[in-house]
Amino acid sequence: MNTSTALRPIDPAHFRAVMRHLPTGVAAVCATDPDTGAPSGLIVGSFQSLSLEPALVTFSVTHTSTSWPRIARAGQFSVNLLAEGQQPVCAALSSRGEDKFGSLNWYQSGYGTPHIKGSLGWIDCRVEQEIVAGDHLIIIAAVLEMTASEGEPLVFHGGRLGGFRESQAA
Ligand SMILES: Cc1cc2nc3c(=O)[nH]c(=O)nc-3n(C[C@H](O)[C@H](O)[C@H](O)COP(=O)(O)O)c2cc1C
Numbered sequence: 001m002n003t004s005t006a007l008r009p010i011d012p013a014h015f016r017a018v019m020r021h022l023p024t025g026v027a028a029v030c031a032t033d034p035d036t037g038a039p040s041g042l043i044v045g046s047f048q049s050l051s052l053e054p055a056l057v058t059f060s061v062t063h064t065s066t067s068w069p070r071i072a073r074a075g076q077f078s079v080n081l082l083a084e085g086q087q088p089v090c091a092a093l094s095s096r097g098e099d100k101f102g103s104l105n106w107y108q109s110g111y112g113t114p115h116i117k118g119s120l121g122w123i124d125c126r127v128e129q130e131i132v133a134g135d136h137l138i139i140i141a142a143v144l145e146m147t148a149s150e151g152e153p154l155v156f157h158g159g160r161l162g163g164f165r166e167s168q169a170a
Pocket of ligand 1 (some may be wrong): 018026041042044046047059062064065066067068090093094095096097127146148156
């Protein structure tokens, strides 16, 4: 491959039209703002496990996010794996409001991070690396503790949120 060839620009609308075919999980990344003590959070569809030993996770965050700088300052944050039916949690935390947590049912964990009730999993993390990648930052974080409950995940696909139902094997 000739790496010196200039990249052909990809139209963002076309980029989105192709990527909408890839289903993702929905995770809420949350922390307690060290300056105000208030909870802060945003929704990411880019959350992934990265490494088992050591236990690392990753996601990407847009450089225009107003919540990420607060979460980064906290250093420690929770990842809440959202369950089917938590569409209102997704709507609240993907909005650009000041009081995103007002309508949410949450409590503070032993790590001082917000945990959203009704989630399928809670992963407490510490920021390890932030890598600039285009108009996003790739965040790499170490897992401090993780717990899970039972249930069906919330899935984002084709621009819509819904539940996941295993298709019947033929
Ligand atoms: C299903 C879904 C997935 C999203 N995935 C991401 C993501 O991976 N990275 C990101 O930066 N924003 C993502 N967003 C958008 C952010 O949640 C939203 O822009 C952000 O919360 C804006 O608020 P802020 O300024 O408080 O950060 C996603 C939104 C939704 C609804």
